Amino acid sequence: MRLSNNQMYQNSLNSILNNQQNVNKAQEQVNTQKRVLTAADDPSATARALLYTDRIQTNEQYSKNITMLTSRLNTQESVLENIKGSLEKAYTLAIQAGNGVYTDIDREGIAEELKSIQSSVLDLMNAKTEDGKYIFSGYQDNTQTYSLDSSTGKYVYGGDQGQHKIKVAEGVEIKSSDNGVDTFEKVNARLNVASNDGVVSGGITSAKVYVREQAQFDAFHKANYNADPAAGAGANTFNIITTAGTPNTYQLEQGGNIVSTGSFEGSKIKLAGMEIDISPVANGQVDFTLEAPKKENILNTLSDLITGLTDPTISQEDYDQVLASAMIQIDNSKNQVSLTQAGLGGRLNTTKNITQSNTDLDVNNKSSRADLIELDMAEAITELTKQETALQASQATFGRLAKLSLFDYL
Numbered sequence: 001m002r003l004s005n006n007q008m009y010q011n012s013l014n015s016i017l018n019n020q021q022n023v024n025k026a027q028e029q030v031n032t033q034k035r036v037l038t039a040a041d042d043p044s045a046t047a048r049a050l051l052y053t054d055r056i057q058t059n060e061q062y063s064k065n066i067t068m069l070t071s072r073l074n075t076q077e078s079v080l081e082n083i084k085g086s087l088e089k090a091y092t093l094a095i096q097a098g099n100g101v102y103t104d105i106d107r108e109g110i111a112e113e114l115k116s117i118q119s120s121v122l123d124l125m126n127a128k129t130e131d132g133k134y135i136f137s138g139y140q141d142n143t144q145t146y147s148l149d150s151s152t153g154k155y156v157y158g159g160d161q162g163q164h165k166i167k168v169a170e171g172v173e174i175k176s177s178d179n180g181v182d183t184f185e186k187v188n189a190r191l192n193v194a195s196n197d198g199v200v201s202g203g204i205t206s207a208k209v210y211v212r213e214q215a216q217f218d219a220f221h222k223a224n225y226n227a228d229p230a231a232g233a234g235a236n237t238f239n240i241i242t243t244a245g246t247p248n249t250y251q252l253e254q255g256g257n258i259v260s261t262g263s264f265e266g267s268k269i270k271l272a273g274m275e276i277d278i279s280p281v282a283n284g285q286v287d288f289t290l291e292a293p294k295k296e297n298i299l300n301t302l303s304d305l306i307t308g309l310t311d312p313t314i315s316q317e318d319y320d321q322v323l324a325s326a327m328i329q330i331d332n333s334k335n336q337v338s339l340t341q342a343g344l345g346g347r348l349n350t351t352k353n354i355t356q357s358n359t360d361l362d363v364n365n366k367s368s369r370a371d372l373i374e375l376d377m378a379e380a381i382t383e384l385t386k387q388e389t390a391l392q393a394s395q396a397t398f399g400r401l402a403k404l405s406l407f408d409y410l
Contacts (some may be wrong), residue, residue, distance in 0.1 A: 052365045059362045062168055066355055069166045070348070072176045076135055077344050079127045080183075084337045086121050090114060090302060091330045097309060098323050104312050111309040118302040122146060122155070125184060125299070129177075138162035138179035145180050146299060155299035157185055168354045174347050180297075183340045189296040190214070190328040191221045194289040196321070198276065202284025204242065208277045209288045210317055214324065216273030224254070225290050236290040240269065244282050298333040301326055 096102075097110050126145045128134055133141035137159030149156045161181045165173040191214075198207035211217045226235040239253045247263040252271060262271060269276040276286055308314060308322030 055365045056362060058170075059358055059365065062358055063355075065166050066168050066351055066358070069168060069174060069176050070351055072129055072135075073344055073348050073351070075127075075129065076177060077341065077348075079124050079135065080337050080341050080344070083121055083124045084334055084341075086117050086124070087298065087330055087334045087337070090117050090305075091327060091334070093117075094305060094323055094326045094330060097305075098320075107309040111306045114302055114306050114309070118299060118306070121302070122299060125180065134159065135177055136180040136183055138177075138181070139164070141177075146184075146297075153303070155297060155303070157181065157297070168351065169358060172354060174350060174354075178340050178343070183336065184297045184333070185295055187295055187297060187301075187329060187333045187336050189294045189301075189332075190325040191218050191293060192291045192321075192325070193274070194291040196318070198240075198278075199287040200278075200284060201287075202242075203244075203280065203282025204278050204284030204286060206279045207286040208317065209286070210275050210277075210321060211273055211324070212270075212275045213273035214328065218273075220272035220274075221290055221293075224259075225293070227292075234289075236292075237287055238290070240271075240276060240286040240288070242269070242278065242282070242284055242286070248281060296329055298330065301329040301333065 093110050093114055097107060099106075102110075125136060126134060127136070129141075134143065134145045135141075136145045137143050139162030140159045141164070143158045145157065145159055146155050147158055148154075157180045159180050161179050163179055164176045166176045167173050192211055193209050196209055198209045200207050224236075224238075228235070234255070237254070238259070241251045241253060243249045243251075247265065249261065249263045250269050250271075251261045252259040260271065262269075264270065267278055267281050269278065274288075276288070278284070278286060305322060305326040308319060308326075314322070
């Protein structure tokens, strides 16, 4: 086979160009530290690497979400801790207000301190996130959480029962806030009778009914209160039928059924944690009704306590009832806040575990992607050296072929 000069030149040029392309590709691989530069280099590896890239990017978003979630949970934890501290101070003041030697001026001083605590607690309950949203308003986070209704004098909740959630991993969402209903509104008020004035008949002309032993009364209330909405109007009304004599006796009935019997001295009947003071001691009847269980937020509890402290006309018996209700409800409010804090702690712990899991997953995804498209530097440098040697050989061979002439052999 004969080779013309044009063929020799063209073949040599093609060889040099091919080797230059190989050298350029090897250099680019070393510079970018990637084995696969284009999809054509390895279509299968490229497709799988894109899937890993998507997972890595999704995981990066989860990391940002976790940072936001942790910040909001820590903010809420700080707010709740401050609220609990204020409630502990209010509880101490309520105990202090029960001191029998305190004058009206002393009580007014305690009331002023409680007003300051109430204002502080209101500000904390209306706390906002870093982007200006109310923490405890649920989905209505542009609405102020608590405000004073001037028509009733009561503090009312302005949000809803929604709970924001943030996605922190595939299939995992964690609550980023607690609404005011769960945190502040689900506080049990003190169980009590519907009225301290008993309904009297027969020889009895007046009667006062007060709860003195709360634990005993709570047990009686829970055992006997009829919560059925279809129950009759007198379903929770009890009758005390008294008989004057030596000794004086009573019979507690409900709907004609005898609940208990006993005797009493003087004018005071003590039963189920209650003290019923009748006047005069005679044959007659006193009716009282159990109050329905209810909830009350701490702001209204403090308002009632402040009102009781600043009322100079209040009787000692009624004043004692105000203090008893306040202390029970403040304590219940603290417990509810603590319960919310416990939930926060659980979510923070879960967030930490998810963070570690996401970190491990991110390492695995990046490692798998690297195995598909990234470079073994030792192998790449070896390949670059080989391609450079091949290019140099092509160039040297072309130089020798270019000098060949038939006249050199004549």
